[in-house]
Amino acid sequence: MASNQCLWLALFIFAVSVSGAISRAITDVPMSVRHEQWMAKYNRVYKDAAEKAHRFEIFKNNVEYIESVNNGGDRKYKLGINQFTDLTNEEFKATHTGFRPSKMTSARKATGSFRYENVTAAPASVDWRTKGAVTPIKDQGECGCCWAFSAVAATEGITKISTGKLVSLSEQELVDCDTDEDEGCNGGLMDDAFQFIINNGGLTTESNYPYKATDGTCNTNKESSHAASISGFEDVPANSESSLLKAVIKQPVSVAIDAGEDDFQHYSSGVFTGECGTDLDHGVTLIGYGKTSDGTKYWLVKNSWGKSWGEKGYIRMERDVDAAEGLCGIAMQASYPTA
Missing domain, CATH: 3.90.70.10 (Cysteine proteinases)
Structure with missing residues (x-):
């Protein structure tokens, strides 16, 4: 019985460590790369470098906000990156x-x-x-x-x-x-x-x-x-x-x-x-x-x-x-x- 409990504990610790590693891997990706991946996913094309830089800052701010809310852990809902992540709230409305x-x-x-x-x-x-x-x-x-x-x-x-x-x-x-x-x-x-x-x-x-x-x-x-x-x-x-x-x-x-x-x-x-x-x-x-x-x-x-x-x-x-x-x-x- 004791050996089984040890096995289950080891598996649990392994699962938690893997989950944490995945989460860190996602958040460790540079924000600029995440923005490029997001652009590809939603087929977003900007007219010039200036607009892209502007939208990147909005995207970065929104992603940081989303992650801060989700990491708070005190809500019954989750936020996520979607097609609106490069829009300010005023633009979105x-x-x-x-x-x-x-x-x-x-x-x-x-x-x-x-x-x-x-x-x-x-x-x-x-x-x-x-x-x-x-x-x-x-x-x-x-x-x-x-x-x-x-x-x-x-x-x-x-x-x-x-x-x-x-x-x-x-x-x-x-x-x-x-x-x-x-x-x-x-x-x-x-x-x-x-x-x-x-x-x-x-x-x-x-x-x-x-x-x-x-x-x-x-x-x-x-x-x-x-x-x-x-x-x-x-x-x-x-x-x-x-x-x-x-x-x-x-x-x-x-x-x-x-x-x-x-x-x-x-x-x-x-x-x-x-x-x-x-x-x-x-x-x-x-x-x-x-x-x-x-x-x-x-x-x-x-x-x-x-x-x-x-x-x-x-x-x-x-x-x-x-x-x-x-x-x-x-x-x-x-x-x-x-x-």
Whole structure:
């Protein structure tokens, strides 16, 4: 018995030493080499040596911040190097968000009351991906039209629930054609997008009207070829995570969050519990909820920054926090389309 214990102890010490050696090997690589490797991975090309030097300094600062947070060991989430690592936080927010709270005065009014008020049966967890109601992760690129991706994902969800068919719908149609209230790559609101879909009689497919990551002229021929439609939309009672839970039990929900902090930009995995405010600047889609083995409750959120960000494009955000508005304001302005 003693010899077995000694063997296991020796193996454990060996494993720890190997792990430490690997970690040191990674961090011992010169930052300039890591930057070159990162450029190759993400096909990043700079216009001249001056821009490369500028971006290298930003990359270096971000990597040092990421590693300092991860080495702190006191968080339920990890940060990681991703496609945004050579951007300052200000640049990142300017190009990859797009929910515009300043447009609230022109937001459409909900077309119905909160139909899920009396929902009482709450499963321990919900994940609409397992029910086939979520299309693969998409990437908005450097276009502030997160509002369109959020509204489309919620519409794809209710279409699957009501018709049994999952169809990838067109964000570009909203960017090009929904211009009375929303402003394409310059921002918009999900409720306005829902109202456009209602007024237009539907939305066409992604394949028919593919995404270009830039503002364009509305193609009325493609716009008139409807693949899905909604009858209305409803707002979730504000500042109520319990109401938000009731809604996402029944369907994917559009939510607005404050995604402007450094930790959100560099989020890699785990349940995000970081500091963030309620300056809503980003539209995403709530597709479920759950609880980790250590008891941490979370919301399951689909983002539109591609698969190399977060948990293959998704983020788990802490649920049932002390603040009524939820973490990062997730319970402040939620809504969903109706079939």
